[in-house]
Amino acid sequence: MSLLDTPLDGGCLCGRVRYRVDPGAVTVAYCHCTQCRRASGAPVSLWATVHPARWRLTRGALAWYAVGARAERGFCPHCGAQLVFRFTGQDEEIDVAVGTLDTPDALPPQYHVYTGTRLACMAALAPELPAWTDHGPDAPPPTDAA
Numbered sequence: 001m002s003l004l005d006t007p008l009d010g011g012c013l014c015g016r017v018r019y020r021v022d023p024g025a026v027t028v029a030y031c032h033c034t035q036c037r038r039a040s041g042a043p044v045s046l047w048a049t050v051h052p053a054r055w056r057l058t059r060g061a062l063a064w065y066a067v068g069a070r071a072e073r074g075f076c077p078h079c080g081a082q083l084v085f086r087f088t089g090q091d092e093e094i095d096v097a098v099g100t101l102d103t104p105d106a107l108p109p110q111y112h113v114y115t116g117t118r119l120a121c122m123a124a125l126a127p128e129l130p131a132w133t134d135h136g137p138d139a140p141p142p143t144d145a146a
C-alpha cells in the first residue's frame with residue numbers, strides 16, 4: 001500500500017467518461033488473470049485498488065458487465081474502454097484501470113497477482129516485485145474514506 005497525496009484524473013478513449021481518484025491509500029498490482037486479459041485485450045492489466053468513496057465519475061456514465069455473480073466491470077458504453085472492476089456485494093474497494101489515468105506513472109506497480117496464468121512473453125516484467133500465483137494478499141481495505 002502507498003499513499004496518494006494528490007487527486008488523479010482519468011478517462012476513457014473517446015473522452016465521454018471521466019473520473020477522479022481522491023488522495024488516500026492505494027495498492028497497485030499487475031493482474032495476469034485470464035478474465036482481465038479477455039476484457040482488456042492486453043497481455044497484462046494494471047489495477048489501482050482504492051476505497052470506493054474515493055473514486056467518482058466527473059463526466060458521463062458507465063455501462064457494467066457482470067462477470068457471473070461475483071464481479072462486474074465498468075466500461076464506456078461508447079468506446080468500450082474498461083475503467084473499473086469491483087466485486088459485487090461489497091463496498092470496501094474498487095479497482096481502477098491504471099492505464100486510463102491521465103498520469104499512469106503516478107501509481108507505480110507494487111506486486112503481481114495471478115502469475116499462475118501469466119503469459120510467457122510477460123515473464124520478464126518487473127521480476128523484482130512480489131508475486132502471487134492467485135488473487136494475492138488479502139490486504140485490509142483502505143479505511144480512510146472521507
Ligand SMILES: [Zn+2]
Nearest residue numbers: 012014076079
Ligand atoms: Zn469512451
Ligand SMILES: [Zn+2]
Nearest residue numbers: 031032033036
Ligand atoms: Zn485480473
